Amino acid sequence: MSLLELSGVRICYGNAVAVKALDLHVDEGEFVALIGHNGVGKSSTVKAIAGVVKPTSGSIKFEGNDILGQQPGAILRRGIAVVPEGRRIFTRLTVGENLTVGGTVRSDRVEVKKSSAEMMARFPVLGKYADRMAGLLSGGEQQQLAIARALMSKPRLLLLDEPSLGLAPQIVEQVFDLLEELRKQGSSILLVEQNAAQAIRAADRYYLMRTGGVIESEAAGGDQAKADQVESAYLHFGKA
């Protein structure tokens, strides 16, 4: 049984169809990338999994349970944490408070404090600026905070929407190194990215999306040649 399974998911905004019929799955401990150009429905897929938008048809199952139509908080409690596009950290809260808020769904406050200290040790920059307003962090630091905040809920699946967006290439490398480290530690990850080559290199498997549906799904597993080949084809699609 897959950890996350989407079957025939269709997402519409009024008469506009964002996703036609999406099938996708993520297994336990797997790092899966969902790649595609802007506007093909990647972010809508993330929003549907997170409970922000409700698909018009299809099913979304997490650990075998139907989660379609559930509220974001309920989905988070089941174990899916989201690192949204644009990071969306709470800029007027301190770094430490952002981490505390990330542990909202956990009932044991002592354990949440412990996790917060662990995150600060794991991401030293967050420890260094624990009392600083999060809005004062650089883009890369904010991305680390967004990931750490999501990890505070101890998720079974981490859902990342365009974590490289708007970041300098060097910082993007750092973000992917971090995802690689999380994968090695056994985290299950679904990464939604436009940066196709890098996502394919990092992921175990990838799905290529175009205008509302998956057109290709294959194992990736750090295959540089495959990443280059897909990116080349992907860029070709982009020009079509």
Place this chain on the structure above:
Amino acid sequence: MNPQYIVDAIGTGALYSLMTLGLALVFSVMGLMNFAYGQLVMIGGFSIILLRSQPWWLLILGTILVVVFFSLLMERLAFRPVRNATAMTMLVTSFALAQFLQQLARVAFGANPKPLEQFSELSVQYEFAGLIVSRQIILTLVTTILVLIGLALLLRKTNIGIQLRASTEDVGMAALVGIKSNRVIAAAFVISGTIAAIVAILFFATRTNVSWSSGDSIVLIAFVGAVIGGLGSMVGAALGGFLMGFVYTMLNALLPMELRVFADAFLYTLVIMVLLIRPGGLIAAKGVRV
């Protein structure tokens, strides 16, 4: 200029800043400008009349409980059903609710103002360095400072406070990290109701009556104070409310006698000037337009 005016102006400013805080808090959390907020203060006024014969601690506690109850009822019955509607719908709902509560008070307590027995103990005056300070002004100042400190501690040191601040910044993301919006919004209405009750106690302590329309002037002051302070900013709201009270008292003291009837006109001209220079208010929160 007589420094006594400044003492009086600080007292009024402190009271106005409290009025503004209660209104601004709910606006920050759910984008609702609750024009029925003044009616909560009016309900507080009638509670004081009903509890006037009780010991002071029971009068304060009872008034807070009654106002908080109405504040929560307001949220549950009137605002929750329209929470996802447009800002205009919420605004009209708040106007309708304000009218409803006014008429309810008119039916329950009559159209004529109800006399309120004076709190003679508050009119005791002290003299410091040639300045006369009444017990009421001291009480208002101390209470305002305590409420501001209490609110700051609540918002910074407690989980619900941190969740409230997170929700004021990005309610969608707050939901994604598992913050329960119903709980946070209810907490905002409890705090707002508590502040309205405290405002009622301090405001009516110097009044001789309470009427069904007593809340009108209060909500206008709170609204304008929140706008010039900067909607969505708690510090801005406190500052805006304080400036409204301070400037209004100073205008009444310093304008020539024949112009004092136009004190309101002068005050709102200043408000317009502030908004022309800083359309987002003195301390504008991001993403909020006046």
